[in-house]
Amino acid sequence: xxxxxxxxxDHLYWMARQVERAENTARILDVSERLALIPLEQGKAGxxxxxxxxxxxxxxxxxxxxxxxGDPSAEAVISYLTLDPENPSxxxxxxxxxxxxxxxxxxxxxxxxxxxxxxxxxxxxxxTPARLASRGHRNFFDWxxxxxxxxxxxxxxxxxxxxxxxxxxxxxFIERADNTARILDVKYHILLPHGVEVGSAVDYMQWGALLxxxxxxxxxxxxxxxxxxxxxxxxxxxxxxSFPRSLHACVNExxxxxxxxxxxxxxxxxxxxxxxxxxxxxxKIESVFAQGLHEFITDFIAxxxxxxNEIQAAYLIAE
Amino acid sequence: MSDRRFFDEMTGADGADAEAxxxxxxxxxxxxxxxxxxAMSQRQIAAKRRExxxxxxxxxxxxxxxxxxxxxxxxxxxxxxxxxITADEWALIERGCLQRVRAINAFLADIYHDQEIIAxxxxxxxxxxxxxxxxxxxxxxxxxxxxxxxxxxxxxxxxGEREFYVLEDNLRNPSGVxxxxxxxxVMMRLFPSLFADNRIAPVIDYPSNLLRNLQAVAPAGVSRPxxxxxTPGIYNSAYFExxxxxxxxxxxxxxxxxxxxxxxxxxxxxxxxxxRVDVIYRRIDDDFVDPLAFNxxxxxxxxxxxxxxxxxxxxxANAIGTGxxxxxxxxxxxxxxxxxxxGEEPILANVPTYDLRKDDDRAYVLDHLDELVVxxxxxxxxxxxxxxxxxxxxxxxxxRARVLADPANFIAQPTLALSTCPTFAxxxxxxxxxxxxxxxxxxxxxxxxxxxxxxxxxxxxSLVVNSSQGxxxxxxxVLRDGGAAP
Numbered sequence: 001x002x003x004x005x006x007x008x009x010d011h012l013y014w015m016a017r018q019v020e021r022a023e024n025t026a027r028i029l030d031v032s033e034r035l036a037l038i039p040l041e042q043g044k045a046g047x048x049x050x051x052x053x054x055x056x057x058x059x060x061x062x063x064x065x066x067x068x069x070g071d072p073s074a075e076a077v078i079s080y081l082t083l084d085p086e087n088p089s090x091x092x093x094x095x096x097x098x099x100x101x102x103x104x105x106x107x108x109x110x111x112x113x114x115x116x117x118x119x120x121x122x123x124x125x126x127x128t129p130a131r132l133a134s135r136g137h138r139n140f141f142d143w144x145x146x147x148x149x150x151x152x153x154x155x156x157x158x159x160x161x162x163x164x165x166x167x168x169x170x171x172x173f174i175e176r177a178d179n180t181a182r183i184l185d186v187k188y189h190i191l192l193p194h195g196v197e198v199g200s201a202v203d204y205m206q207w208g209a210l211l212x213x214x215x216x217x218x219x220x221x222x223x224x225x226x227x228x229x230x231x232x233x234x235x236x237x238x239x240x241x242s243f244p245r246s247l248h249a250c251v252n253e254x255x256x257x258x259x260x261x262x263x264x265x266x267x268x269x270x271x272x273x274x275x276x277x278x279x280x281x282x283x284k285i286e287s288v289f290a291q292g293l294h295e296f297i298t299d300f301i302a303x304x305x306x307x308x309n310e311i312q313a314a315y316l317i318a319e
Numbered sequence: 320m321s322d323r324r325f326f327d328e329m330t331g332a333d334g335a336d337a338e339a340x341x342x343x344x345x346x347x348x349x350x351x352x353x354x355x356x357x358a359m360s361q362r363q364i365a366a367k368r369r370e371x372x373x374x375x376x377x378x379x380x381x382x383x384x385x386x387x388x389x390x391x392x393x394x395x396x397x398x399x400x401x402x403x404i405t406a407d408e409w410a411l412i413e414r415g416c417l418q419r420v421r422a423i424n425a426f427l428a429d430i431y432h433d434q435e436i437i438a439x440x441x442x443x444x445x446x447x448x449x450x451x452x453x454x455x456x457x458x459x460x461x462x463x464x465x466x467x468x469x470x471x472x473x474x475x476x477x478x479g480e481r482e483f484y485v486l487e488d489n490l491r492n493p494s495g496v497x498x499x500x501x502x503x504x505v506m507m508r509l510f511p512s513l514f515a516d517n518r519i520a521p522v523i524d525y526p527s528n529l530l531r532n533l534q535a536v537a538p539a540g541v542s543r544p545x546x547x548x549x550t551p552g553i554y555n556s557a558y559f560e561x562x563x564x565x566x567x568x569x570x571x572x573x574x575x576x577x578x579x580x581x582x583x584x585x586x587x588x589x590x591x592x593x594x595r596v597d598v599i600y601r602r603i604d605d606d607f608v609d610p611l612a613f614n615x616x617x618x619x620x621x622x623x624x625x626x627x628x629x630x631x632x633x634x635x636a637n638a639i640g641t642g643x644x645x646x647x648x649x650x651x652x653x654x655x656x657x658x659x660x661x662g663e664e665p666i667l668a669n670v671p672t673y674d675l676r677k678d679d680d681r682a683y684v685l686d687h688l689d690e691l692v693v694x695x696x697x698x699x700x701x702x703x704x705x706x707x708x709x710x711x712x713x714x715x716x717x718x719r720a721r722v723l724a725d726p727a728n729f730i731a732q733p734t735l736a737l738s739t740c741p742t743f744a745x746x747x748x749x750x751x752x753x754x755x756x757x758x759x760x761x762x763x764x765x766x767x768x769x770x771x772x773x774x775x776x777x778x779x780x781s782l783v784v785n786s787s788q789g790x791x792x793x794x795x796x797v798l799r800d801g802g803a804a805p
Contacts, residue, residue: 002406002500003571003589004589004590005573005577005587005589006587006588006589007574007577007588008591009590103553104552104553106562106563106566111378115378122376148415167590263590265590265591315590316590
């Protein structure tokens, strides 16, 4: 059995979470920008309660934003969530944090992994809001997604399949589950204040934008072969185990990783993951809608978070 | 300093005399390097230098500079022109370094046991016992193989064809070996043909030699020792090197918080519970290794580590208390140690050193501050030193006040005429001053890795090579017998 320091496992776990979070923040901004282009009849784009405010609700940090900048505009929110070094959840900050964790774990990383992350950091650290704007937001979001794909791909294809790898992957899927849930919630946050009529053209376009943001637009059409319906979108993102960003697929990976890590310390984490997995494995979309999609998601995020806390307590926090 | 002559290692001419330098013939050792430089265009050279910088940056080879404010992570400048040492010159350096380390190790074993050198009146007792780096806790403690200094970095300067001086012995946590290894790696990647055309001794086995030595000093009865490298952490100036060495040796890189002591044994905290550690290559100074024994405020160390060490439950490399011998005031006595323990004459000379505790020496030094180099006894990294010939009158007066306030804390040496090596400067290739730090490993057998770290003062005329003071590094070649291939 490989020997892994608790501190080391902690660095790897969080490094993976931070890279995944950077990617997902890019995805959330991407969907928001797409949604902002869709005309809303009585909607207002900016300001409190607007769709850019919704982005802040989803990613967290709305309160801090309002204190520092007042009412949210597209420009201010994008700048806050991309390059703001003082916002700990900005893409800039999460890449920096991931790189710091990587720096502390260079022994455990392959050269390729370190270089993939380090060069991402070197590039983003010299980026200014003006250069980002001239490059185009969409291009920047694509670039971040690419860098995240590269890092993960390099990890999968170069890293030894030992416990360090398992903790790294655990971070990826815990974070991804959290983010898919949050992206699914975008619709709730935007829908609610504007009261878009279900089944309207705007509704249709919004669900379409959401699918694109998780790279599932085509997947959806392959899977359902019919026009976009909210229940199907939610079903795809929550229950479809063949879709790699779905909650079910993520939790399934988490459960397998926890089984692989094993040991008596992990019993409670395995139990929590198993419980969560069962809800997704045996659940159905009708009951989710009966409960309320937003309520279901809120509950999922809380459970996923409790699982993460348990993983930390069992393996990552030195005692 | 126009009256002084600097030995240039490529030409043998005076490195400070531009005319003589330009016209001088090239020494045999540098023939291949000169030929290689001549064959490259300015553009090629510029492209290779950029490529080298990119490689270093991508490998994340940075170091931290203290006291420079926000962005403290820097790249040490790398000069692509290698420094060349012939087999013959190296034989002298190697023998001299091995001799020195043998004597210093014997000295450390002696002062923590029988203290014969003091009884024999060869070194005054107070200079050992009153030294703040002397550790009474180590008296009578037996350590595996009687090895105190597992890793030594000896700073040498060259002043002539076969003239070398030892500037200092680094016996606590000598750093820089990672730059030696990475410089070679980058050079081989950039200029593979250079290595085909020259017979250069490899340095790549340093990490495996180090690991073998560390395993060899495990506590008695441990068959498959677990070795760990203890680092102060990510904010230490040499953190990159700690990571690099742990990686190369395939051992755990631990911080104080990862370790704990139980029943005089040391354990690391892992995802599946405690695992015993037998040998710790510690890159933390004595003062910080154990808050129970030394600096109580330190969060870097491991409570109870000294007790476990004294009880033989774990081996530390280097041993606790080696700092007493790399003190700049103790340096004066190393030639005497060589004579006393080995019955030999020193192969490498010491730099004449003025001891400011002595009235005559102090009077002389205070009269000649503008000619001398003055250093703090326990200083390192080029911080807090005075280079008389390069200092302004105000700086000299300010330093004088510091010396007068606590003379025992300083030593002084003549400003040495450090040799020069061809180096890329703004205006093209020019001679720049260099020093050399070879690394000596002790444990199973004593070895000196052929080469070492060459540091170069990039500023014209500067004699301060420390990276914290704007110095750079070079790949250091030791030619094998026969030297450059035809």
